[in-house]
Amino acid sequence: MPEPRNGVRIGFYVCHCGHNIASMVDCPAVAAYAATLPNVAVSRDYKYLCSDPGQELIKRDIAELGLSHVVVASCSPLLHEHTFRSATEAGGLNPYCFHMVNIREHDSWVHTDRRLATEKAKALARAGIRRVAHHQPLEMKRVPIHPDVLVVGGGIAGIHAALTLASAGKKVYLVEREPSIGGHMAKFDKTFPTLDCAACILTPKMSAVRSHPNITLWSYSEVVKTDGYVGNYTVTVRRKPRYVIEELCVGCQECIDSCVYKKPMFPDEFNEGLGKRKPIHIPFPQATPQVVLIDPEVCLNFKRGVLTDKCKKTCVEACAERKAIDFNQKEELKEIKVGTIIVATGFQPFDVKRVPQYGYGTYPNVYTALEAERLVNASGPTSGEVVLRDGRHPNAIAIIHCVGSRDRKTNRWCSRVCCMYSMKLAHLLKEHSGAEVYNFYIDIRAPGKGYEEFYDKLNEEGVHFIRGRVGEVTDWAMTPEEEGKLVIRVEDTLAGFVRRIPVDMVVLSTGLEPHSDAQSVRRMFNMSCGTEGFFLERHPKLAPVNTYTDGVFIAGCCQGPRDIPDTVAQAGAAAAEAMALIDRGHIDQEPNTARILADCSGCKSCIPLCPYTAIAFDSATQKAVINEALCKGCGTCVGSCPSGSIIQNLFDDEEVFGEIQGVLADEPN
Amino acid sequence: MKLAYFPGCSLKGLGRAYEESLLPVMKHLGVELVELDDWNCCGATAYMAVDEVKACVLAARNLALAEKTGQQQLMAPCAACYLVLNKAKHYFHDYPAIKKTMDHALAAIGLKYDGDTAVRHPLDVLLTDVGLEAVRQKVVRPLKGLKVAPYYGCQIVRPYATFDDQYNPTAMDKLLEALGATVVRYPLKTKCCGGSLTGTVPAAGMRMVYILLNEARKRGADCLATVCPLCQFNLDAYHAKVASQYGPVRVPTVYFTQLMGLAFGLPEKELGLNRSAIRLDWRPEPVPTPASKEAVTA
Numbered sequence: 001m002p003e004p005r006n007g008v009r010i011g012f013y014v015c016h017c018g019h020n021i022a023s024m025v026d027c028p029a030v031a032a033y034a035a036t037l038p039n040v041a042v043s044r045d046y047k048y049l050c051s052d053p054g055q056e057l058i059k060r061d062i063a064e065l066g067l068s069h070v071v072v073a074s075c076s077p078l079l080h081e082h083t084f085r086s087a088t089e090a091g092g093l094n095p096y097c098f099h100m101v102n103i104r105e106h107d108s109w110v111h112t113d114r115r116l117a118t119e120k121a122k123a124l125a126r127a128g129i130r131r132v133a134h135h136q137p138l139e140m141k142r143v144p145i146h147p148d149v150l151v152v153g154g155g156i157a158g159i160h161a162a163l164t165l166a167s168a169g170k171k172v173y174l175v176e177r178e179p180s181i182g183g184h185m186a187k188f189d190k191t192f193p194t195l196d197c198a199a200c201i202l203t204p205k206m207s208a209v210r211s212h213p214n215i216t217l218w219s220y221s222e223v224v225k226t227d228g229y230v231g232n233y234t235v236t237v238r239r240k241p242r243y244v245i246e247e248l249c250v251g252c253q254e255c256i257d258s259c260v261y262k263k264p265m266f267p268d269e270f271n272e273g274l275g276k277r278k279p280i281h282i283p284f285p286q287a288t289p290q291v292v293l294i295d296p297e298v299c300l301n302f303k304r305g306v307l308t309d310k311c312k313k314t315c316v317e318a319c320a321e322r323k324a325i326d327f328n329q330k331e332e333l334k335e336i337k338v339g340t341i342i343v344a345t346g347f348q349p350f351d352v353k354r355v356p357q358y359g360y361g362t363y364p365n366v367y368t369a370l371e372a373e374r375l376v377n378a379s380g381p382t383s384g385e386v387v388l389r390d391g392r393h394p395n396a397i398a399i400i401h402c403v404g405s406r407d408r409k410t411n412r413w414c415s416r417v418c419c420m421y422s423m424k425l426a427h428l429l430k431e432h433s434g435a436e437v438y439n440f441y442i443d444i445r446a447p448g449k450g451y452e453e454f455y456d457k458l459n460e461e462g463v464h465f466i467r468g469r470v471g472e473v474t475d476w477a478m479t480p481e482e483e484g485k486l487v488i489r490v491e492d493t494l495a496g497f498v499r500r501i502p503v504d505m506v507v508l509s510t511g512l513e514p515h516s517d518a519q520s521v522r523r524m525f526n527m528s529c530g531t532e533g534f535f536l537e538r539h540p541k542l543a544p545v546n547t548y549t550d551g552v553f554i555a556g557c558c559q560g561p562r563d564i565p566d567t568v569a570q571a572g573a574a575a576a577e578a579m580a581l582i583d584r585g586h587i588d589q590e591p592n593t594a595r596i597l598a599d600c601s602g603c604k605s606c607i608p609l610c611p612y613t614a615i616a617f618d619s620a621t622q623k624a625v626i627n628e629a630l631c632k633g634c635g636t637c638v639g640s641c642p643s644g645s646i647i648q649n650l651f652d653d654e655e656v657f658g659e660i661q662g663v664l665a666d667e668p669n
Numbered sequence: 670m671k672l673a674y675f676p677g678c679s680l681k682g683l684g685r686a687y688e689e690s691l692l693p694v695m696k697h698l699g700v701e702l703v704e705l706d707d708w709n710c711c712g713a714t715a716y717m718a719v720d721e722v723k724a725c726v727l728a729a730r731n732l733a734l735a736e737k738t739g740q741q742q743l744m745a746p747c748a749a750c751y752l753v754l755n756k757a758k759h760y761f762h763d764y765p766a767i768k769k770t771m772d773h774a775l776a777a778i779g780l781k782y783d784g785d786t787a788v789r790h791p792l793d794v795l796l797t798d799v800g801l802e803a804v805r806q807k808v809v810r811p812l813k814g815l816k817v818a819p820y821y822g823c824q825i826v827r828p829y830a831t832f833d834d835q836y837n838p839t840a841m842d843k844l845l846e847a848l849g850a851t852v853v854r855y856p857l858k859t860k861c862c863g864g865s866l867t868g869t870v871p872a873a874g875m876r877m878v879y880i881l882l883n884e885a886r887k888r889g890a891d892c893l894a895t896v897c898p899l900c901q902f903n904l905d906a907y908h909a910k911v912a913s914q915y916g917p918v919r920v921p922t923v924y925f926t927q928l929m930g931l932a933f934g935l936p937e938k939e940l941g942l943n944r945s946a947i948r949l950d951w952r953p954e955p956v957p958t959p960a961s962k963e964a965v966t967a
């Protein structure tokens with residue numbers, strides 16, 4: 001046992017956390033054991049230490065018993081370190097004279113043998129007590145916050161977050177990868193359950209983004225690099241060439257009319273390839289910004305993306321003195337400084353090629369849900385008329401739910417919006433075509449305001465609901481009525497037999513999944529992904545828009561499937577979280593920074609190793625110096641210093657060895 | 670390339686034509702097959718349904734024998750053998766209790782299985798190891814004009830999709846195209862052939878056979894190509910019965926290896942083509958020889 005240190009009087013507290021800890025760890029025994037350790041002036045167990053009376057207990061002991069240090073053994077420091085540091089401070093001590101020991105996540109929750117779990121708790125307590133005896137008072141570091149915000153992704157989530165921040169007076173950069181903002185919502189005709197027109201509610205917000213003086217909108221752009229930390233990020237954005245000067249184009253579209261291609265010939269991305277566009281085009285009538293762009297893959301003035309200058313350039317003629325078209329445009333890199341970042345990159349629909357049994361690509365009249373959205377859309381390729389790829393009008397339509405979702409072979413999760421959008425499509429397709437519509441579902445999930453009522457309404461409208469996961473879509477006909485039709489083979493699990501239902505059109509309600517580049521975006525902003533690949537929130541209930549990186553927030557479907565109402569709510573929350581940081585004006589940083597001792601030999605080996613360029617060389621003293629404002633406390637220099645002349649606050653040798661010796665000590669307990 | 674070879678009972682009996690065509694075709698492509706010495710029942714047939722563990726033990730003996738030969742791979746052409754051997758291997762790795770029984774039973778006869786041998790289907794070997802290009806180079810009598818419905822049956826991609834898509838396998842489609850045949854789009858390619866229902870509940874079995882044959886006929890197929898002796902038998906043996914109930918649906922069913930043999934110009938009598946009840950009469954153009962060319966011009 002180590003000698004007691006002079007003047008060190010430790011208060012030790014072990015928390016039951018209700019049953020969370022007490023059911024697996026004998027808390028009174030841990031407290032009794034800790035009381036026997038050197039320097040421990042008081043040792044107590046308590047039901048909920050994080051409660052007000054629990055904190056009061058600590059404060060009172062500090063005053064009445066003259067404590068110098070405090071150790072709490074309870075949950076993860078992520079949850080309550082702040083609480084107990086504050087209590088320590090309120091009791092009159094420096095908050096860093098506190099140490100927290102995790103006996104919940106690291107002990108009671110992961111073990112099943114009460115005796116051994118109690119022994120482990122004692123060992124962890126011993127380690128914390130030995131460590132804290134070396135803790136010195138430290139001061140928090142304050143760094144100012146850059147008030148500007150970067151929003152990545154211009155779907156409804158990004159749009160809403162940007163507008164909220166901008167109207168609160170914050171400057172926002174909105175970076176969207178596609179030529180226009182709007183995301184998936186811009187493609188919908190109506191939105192469930194109210195069936196309000198998507199364009200009518202979205203486009204005003206899109207033009208507000210465009211005209212807001214506080215928003216810098218960079219569409220057709222991507223973030224390529226992020227450096228720095230909360231409050232002080234430096235971000236590099238790549239602006240892809242549209243071969244049209246954004247500031248000069250007025251969106252008159254005369255260039256499109258005069259393109260040497262008289263007819264649109266190339267699959268139109270916005271219409272999911274159902275319509276055609278020219279090489280010079282604007283994604284859709286309400287595109288924001290209202291700026292055309294040239295596709296160098298098909299434009300005659302290029303050959304496979306390389307400028308040849310061989311076209312007559314009738315578009316340039318049409319643009320005349322505005323001179324907005326610039327075939328020599330190159331990509332541009334912009335560097336910006338922001339304090340906070342909101343990532344709102346949305347989702348990608350499940351790739352239907354992964355479920356060949358549903359015949360997409362084999363049978364032309366099988367559609368994805370997004371294609372169906374465009375088919376019923378008044379501004380879609382058919383102006384809202386439901387005309388099939390083979391030119392026919394459907395008399396019967398099947399909508400298959402859960403395509404790619406709730407399936408171990410593809411994605412296990414429920415995509416949450418498909419039941420509702422399938423019903424929306426059922427209503428719209430029936431309205432636009434008069435066809436019989438069959439929904440094939442596993443369960444109807446309609447939890448939301450007005451959602452169940454919408455389901456009732458569809459039942460009343462005579463839409464059919466058949467419960468069963470469809471086995472296959474085939475053109476194998478068994479009866480004359482089935483000839484020339486698509487046959488849905490499904491086990492009707494309510495009726496209890498296998499059915500064959502002939503239809504003319506099939507809609508696959510594809511689930512929502514993370515973007516295929518989610519991993520690289522995750523790395524760019526130092527976030528984590530859950531097992532499914534969606535960005536991980538800091539806490540599923542209590543910090544749903546925060547990430548594990550301070551100052552980086554997430555909103556919308558990039559965090560998981562959700563509908564527009566939930567997306568907008570989350571985007572507002574992310575904006576509020578960003579504002580809370582900005583309006584505080586500064587952030588407090590842990591004082592766990594490194595410092596250089598007087599015996600530094602000036603070898604400079606630490607300087608290139610620092611990932612934050614926080615170390616410089618002072619030629620006057622011939623020693624290294626660390627800029628505390630830049631140091632993030634990663635410890636790289638500490639470990640590498642050949643003379644052991646760098647020390648990191650909260651991780652000095654005595655503290656770390658004290659903890660290690662404490663946990664390994666083989667003392668009778 | 671050299672593999673251990675597990676023929677199973679079918680390839681020595683009713684499905685003899687499969688072995689008869691497989692062996693020369695593989696040899697022609699430089700794939701050496703060494704028949705497993707003292708192999709036993711794979712464990713399929715009714716065994717699997719009655720006692721899975723015992724069936725797995727039977728399969729495990731074959732796997733252990735294969736391991737003993739030092740070959741890393743075991744070819745099992747019959748769909749049922751292929752499935753059961755694979756299943757035994759999966760169970761060996763996934764279920765410790767079954768592994769224990771297997772170990773115990775094998776130890777009693779002085780054998781040991783380590784769980785390594787890869788069980789391979791000839792289609793897998795042809796596409797993955799031999800390669801379609803090598804197959805194409807051996808084609809001397811392209812199957813030009815022959816319309817084939819590729820029929821995989823239920824077992825080689827389900828439940829384990831080891832080398833092809835579970836719902837829409839295409840290995841045989843690609844192979845047949847390499848032989849010069851026209852592949853008919855056949856949505857029933859993995860639908861059940863009736864299995865043992867043809868014997869136990871004939872009405873149900875006959876209906877399934879009828880559906881498969883009729884759909885192939887409707888799509889203009891000259892024949893069905895199969896990978897499974899049971900499928901071949903079901904689709905070949907009951908034509909009279911099916912015809913009496915549903916009308917004639919006369920489409921022959923052949924092994925894909927027989928078609929390979931034809932395309933490679935191997936002697937027809939070695940390919941077992943005469944063993945089926947409903948024979949494929951179609952033949953590709955003969956290999957042009959200097960003599961035959963003269964005959965044509967004369």
Ligand SMILES: Cc1cc2nc3c(=O)[nH]c(=O)nc-3n(C[C@H](O)[C@H](O)[C@H](O)COP(=O)(O)OP(=O)(O)OC[C@H]3O[C@@H](n4cnc5c(N)ncnc54)[C@H](O)[C@@H]3O)c2cc1C
Pocket residue numbers: 152153154155156157158175176177178181182183184185188190191192193221222223344345346347348349369370373417421424515521555556557558562563564565567
């Ligand atoms: C067929 C279908 C119908 C639906 N119908 C409805 C409905 O009726 N009602 C309803 O409430 N919900 C509906 N939904 C759900 C709705 O689409 C989502 O709730 C909503 O789109 C989520 O918005 P978002 O901004 O999070 O994502 P998105 O709409 O996906 O927007 C993300 C944006 O980020 C951009 N982006 C992606 N990656 C990057 C990057 N690396 N850098 C820059 N930008 C990037 C994208 O280009 C896109 O513009 C439907 C979904 C589907 C699939």
